[in-house]
Amino acid sequence: MKKVILGLSALCMVAFTSCKEDASSKINSENVAAAAERDATSGDFPTITFEETEHDFGTIVNGTPVETKFKYKNTGNSPLVVSNIKSTCGCTVPSDWNREPLAPGESAEFTVKFNGKGKGAVxxxxxxxxxxxxxxxxxxxxxxxxADPNAPAKTPAKPVIKQVQ
Structure with missing residues (x-):
């Protein structure tokens, strides 16, 4: 057992002392400068400002498709990129948005189509x-x-009564 412990100790000593290079010699000064510049501007995010963040279509008849445009502006100091727009369900479809970077001060818009399906407040x-x-x-x-006033009225289903014997 002593031989095993002595052997492992010798192996560890060789492993820890065999590194002759100094870690500071591996640092690339160009990478340090690039990281410093990136960190200095990291708080300089673009800011998106909408003309309206909620659009109310009012009262619509069930099944009536409606659409609106949301307009926005980059009010920050760096280019704004909108990489994706998605909705919570398939009845609402966003489309026609600008996938190119939007420079500070520029505006853009996207369309949202709603199929008008539902009941009550949506x-x-x-x-x-x-x-x-x-x-x-x-x-x-x-x-x-x-509800659509022209839709046919639904007739209630007849209850099925089973006789128990």
Missing amino acids: TKSITLTTNTEKGSEVVKIKSFVE
Whole structure:
């Protein structure tokens, strides 16, 4: 057992003392300068400002498709990138957004189409994936969906009564 411990100790000594290079010689000064510049501007995120963050379609008849445009502006100091826009369900479809970087001060818009299906008060969220400090932004649409007055009335199903013997 003493031989095993002595052998492992000798192996560890060789492993820890065999490194002859100094770690500071491996640092690339160009990488240090690039990292310092990146860190200095890391707090300089773009800022997205919407004309409205919630659009109300008002009262609509069930099944009536509606759409709106959300307009936004880059009010930050660096280019704004909107890489994706998605909604909470398939009944709300965002489209036509600018995938190119938006310079500070520039504006853009995207379209949101809602198929008008539902019953009562309906609210849907649309999430933008951006390079802002939060990483995502949310806008909403809402509406009150009422029944179609021209739709055929549903007749209640007849209850099925089973006899117990």
